[in-house]
Amino acid sequence: MMMARPAIEALIREAFPDADVIVTEVAGTGRHCGARIVSQVFLGKSRIEQHQMIYDALKGKITDMVQALVLETAVPKSYLQGKDQ
Incomplete structure (x- = not known):
């Protein structure tokens, strides 16, 4: 079985090829990750x-590997220039 962090990163990159993706282990157990x-x-x-959208990309494939997943999503700042956000 793949470790959780690489598996999460691969599935997200597959679904969002343009994305900047960083996946980390939050608790050092390999079962608590942040993305x-x-x-x-x-x-x-x-x-x-x-x-x-992220959970759809993960397709339920990580449920046996990860106990908790903390998500942080954002739009690139270059897309927000000139907008009030």
Whole structure:
């Protein structure tokens, strides 16, 4: 079985090829991870919609590997220039 961090990163990169993705182990156990995903596809989406997109990308494939996943999603700053955010 793949370790959680590489598996999460691979699935997210597959779904969002343009994204900057950083996946870290939060508790050092390998079962608690955090992911920061920055992608233009999040533009105009609520935080809930953004996170749902990530969970859809993970396709339920990591449930046996990860106990907790903390998500941080964002739109690249270059896409926000000139907007009030």
